């Protein structure tokens with residue numbers, strides 16, 4: 285019998301093309317996703333060397349970061365953004381790469397459409413010039429973000445040079461209370477281990493909580509692994525995974541499906557497999573979480589209060605907290621509940637899928653957005669948008685007074701004109717509360733779609749559980 | 754890529770932990786399709802006033818540090834977004850090395866691909882270095898890649914880790930892609946050996 289292996293090790297081993305002593309591994313990449321922001325310089329590199337894209341069939345492109353969400357008209361974004369999208373079109377045309385352009389019915393945020401189209405499959409290695417590529421790990425794939433040089437390497441060779449990361453089992457146990465979601469779990473994890481707690485590691489999420497999550501919740505969890513510094517996050521594939529995948533456009537069909545399934549069932553970590561590190565999280569008493577600071581690790585239960593720098597002994601951490609609270613304009617010790625907000629953003633690759641929109645709609649149904657609050661609902665993909673419209677969710681949002689948009693990254697990264705004004709406060713379902721992330725001077729509280737919807741109707745940070753009857 | 758052997762330069766101290774790549778180069782500057790010219794926008798939101806004039810108290814605007822090629826930052830530098838625009842901006846500004854107690858994984862990779870040296874030192878040496886730079890802000894220090902050593906302004910030596918492959922590449926100014934391209938035969942063989950459902 286073979287040495288017991290983790291899910292990560294099994295996938296890693298299958299993808300080793302070459303391994304010379306003292307050199308990084310040449311690792312084969314099964315799926316390469318590209319978008320307009322991190323690929324132009326990579327294509328320029330190919331042109332300069334006279335190289336082609338080695339496997340256009342394993343390369344999929346989509347424009348999502350700079351795309352307009354008011355409509356699909358490129359005149360709605362600034363010239364540079366439009367130019368970047370046109371450059372992606374040209375690159376894909378010149379190099380024969382499949383592109384979901386603005387006219388496509390299947391376009392959306394890259395990490396939303398990969399799973400939706402069945403491109404993302406268990407056992408694969410998946411990369412994208414985007415740190416939230418970890419999302420795809422929810423399917424039992426090894427998926428991680430790379431830089432533009434590496435995008436060029438994969439385009440040219442379908443391989444990457446990689447040093448083997450360490451593994452960390454993140455065991456999450458307990459049943460989530462009503463109104464508490466995968467987003468709250470990942471915010472709690474990052475608050476516990478910090479934004480560099482996972483640096484150098486690939487996380488494997490395990491435990492009863494993870495098993496009980498649907499695929500969309502699992503994607504939310506894996507998505508923010510990078511926010512803890514982890515290289516990737518992954519979850520062993522199981523029947524929940526296979527049910528989600530069955531029948532999707534690019535999923536194997538018929539006999540191929542059966543063969544794939546038999547293979548995928550061998551992927552989960554062997555019982556006796558060992559990890560380099562372990563983290564445990566009990567979520568049975570977890571409350572909805574919210575961040576108060578300028579990194580995703582600065583999170584507390586929504587009923588909690590802003591920490592006091594005076595009570596922090598580590599001088600660097602204290603300085604960081606003071607800097608954050610200055611930026612956020614918050615007082616030490618103040619309760620988060622009741623903090624007024626200006627904008628609510630519901631969307632992104634973290635929480636822009638149909639279950640997220642359903643959750644937000646549930647809290648907004650029959651209610652009105654508080655006066656003076658701007659609410660932006662941006663579906664993660666065009667297919668999510670159509671599904672939401674078929675279910676009448678768009679009407680709930682519009683009747684409440686929210687803006688119903690086309691799909692894209694939108695105010696998660698504020699490259700397309702959807703952005704906060706300096707000083708504005710937002711509750712956002714996205715993944716980063718860094719200074720200026722949602723617009724220069726904007727101040728972000730990260731939370732779940734439910735908590736975001738509760739903020740929309742009350743005009744301040746609120747406990748969504750009170751809105752659920 | 755320019756080769757990196759050793760470097761003696763003034764260092765700019767930016768004693769902030771968890772500097773994310775959104776601070777290094779804010780997203781609104783990522784609409785470029787080139788690598789060059791990003792130095793002006795490096796740390797834009799910390800470096801400039803709303804009217805576009807430089808903030809006098811931001812270290813990069815301090816004339817004493819003009820020409821500095823080393824940035825000394827707090828813990829966990831380069832976290833967040835994978836944007837390679839971050840090292841491009843640092844290089845374009847004139848930095849050749851960043852010193853920290855820890856680098857985020859993707860940022861470190863991106864640096865090594867571009868000839869920007871990430872120098873990871875232990876927390877004690879780091880705080881000693883910060884103390885030195887506070888006392889004598891424009892004192893030069895040296896980074897020697899061959900020896901994997903830094904010399905603090907007071908002459909004290911400390912070592913830093915780097916994998917052999919990256920080190921040799923940086924010393925020669927050699928690109929990774931050439932190495933990868935030499936595996937064509939193995940890549941083809943690997944593809945042929947894959948099970949049909951994921952070939």
Ligand code: SF4
Nearest residue numbers: 416632633693696697
């Ligand atoms: S939604 Fe936000 S985090 Fe996700 S890919 Fe787009 S910009 Fe990145």
